[in-house]
Amino acid sequence: MQDRDHSHICSTPDAPVPYSLPHEQSSAPPLELMDGATEDEGEDSGDYGNKGLPPPADQLPEGEHSDSIPPQTEWSILAISDHVAREALVQYIANKCCYRIAPAKHMVVQKLTPLNTFRYCLQSFIETRETFPISEPYNGGFVDSSDVAPAPAPWAIVVDVPPLFMDCKMHIPVPHTNSVQDCPNCQGHGKNQCHLCSGSGQRICTACNGTGWQDSSICLFCSGSGKRRCSACHGGGWQNCIRCSGKGLLLYHSELTITWKNSVAEYVVDKNFGFPIYHLQEVTGKEIFSDENQVVYPIVNFPEPTIDRGSESCIAQHQMQFASNSRILRQKQTIELIPLTKVEYEWRGKVYSFYVFGNENKVYTEDYPAKCCCSVM
Structure with a gap:
């Protein structure tokens, strides 16, 4: 099982989405719909810096679950043809600088074995709320503090x-959380000792390195003193505090950061046919089942039993991962039937094999007969 995050550009928001907790389980389509597939195919108010605030109990999902599964009529994927297998291998070899193309063009295909497999995918669209202290120089004026009105709770x-x-991510100032405090960088003075001259207002003359002399003559840059006025503080020894812009006061408020993230967990059925299933991350398959709701329940009675267990594991993983500090707004689970064919072929009296997989007809091979030792698989 793998857990991945998919990022997208945040666009104009839609209306808020209600959410509820189902009481029924999702089920797979009936077994008879699989007739065409072979066995192998198959974030409290006013506080600063609160991260991962748990949503109130009354905002946790609860309610009914709609189990609506559109009918599927054809789930089988036949083995590819000799021509498709050859073209896939030729294309693969063409992108390998150290591979010779002759075997791919002139091989004799002996056997095509369909090893189609299933991939279960769970998408959980989650919302997380955190608060952080934000400050800016205080220039006077109205302070929207808790004396004006109580600050709202983050999830309210x-x-x-x-x-x-x-x-997507959104930053919102929390109302009625403003306060005015001394700037901690300058202790409310508005100025800090110049760090370049340590408050003296003078620095060593770089022209004479503080000696006051240049080539047996008095240094013209410092008039022989060996020191020059500090350019950073203009000789005053102090500089305006950058954080408060010399005001000595900061206006604080609490900022709410809301993060929406689509978290993805996957499970792929590994039938131990010698094909590294991690390669299936590179391709797409044929979607044969889709279930979207406020929350979803594990698949039951799927013709490939490990899909039931895979869906249960993925859903439990997301529940444990997000239940304490986030809320799940929507979930979607899908099952794909991924094309996978083992191709056995003869070249110069020896038998070799490769795999063609995914809708994209990608190729995986370990024993291609015409490659030099510098090639990297």
């Missing part, structure tokens, strides 16, 4: 939710 602030299953 209503915002529009961005498009589903797209990563």
Whole structure:
């Protein structure tokens, strides 16, 4: 099982999405719909710096779950043809500088074995809320503090939710959290001792290295003193505090950061046919099942039993990962049937093999007969 994050550009938000907890389980389509597939195919108010705030109990998912599965009529993927296998290998070899193309063009295909497999994918669109202290120089004026009104709890602030299953982040100042405090960098003085001259207002003359002399003559740059006025503080020994812009006061407020993230967990059925299944991350398959709701429940009674266990594991993983400090707004689970064919062929009296996989007809091979030793698989 793998866990991945998919990032997208955040666009104009949609209306807030309600969410609820199902009480029924998702089920797979009936077994008879699989008739065409072979066995092998198959974030409290006013506080600063609170990260990962847990949502209130009344905002956790609860309610009904709709189990609506569109009918599927054809789930089988036949083995590819000799021509498709040859073209896939030729294309693969063409992108390998140290491979000779002759075997790919002139091989004798002996056997095509369909080893199609299944991939389960769970997408959880989650929302996380955190608060951070933000400050700026205080130039006077109204202070929207808690004396004006109580500050709202972080999860009580209503915002529009961005498009589903797209990563996005929003920063919102929390009302009634303002306060005025002395700047900690200058202790409210508005000035700091110049760090270049240590408050003396003078620095060693670089022309004479502080000696006051240049080539047996008095240094013209420092008039023989060996020191020059500090250019950073103009000889005053102090500089305006950068953080408060010399005001000595800072206006603090709490900023709410809302993060929406689409988290993805996958499970691929490994039938131990000698093909490294991690390569399937590179390709797409034929979607044969889709279930989207506020939350989803594990698949049951799928013709490939390990998919049931894989979906249960992925859903449990997301529940443990996000339940304490986030809320799940929407979930979607899909199952893909991924084409995978083992091709056995003869070249110069020896038998070799390669795999063609995915809708993209990508190739994996370990024993291609015409490659030099410098090649890297």
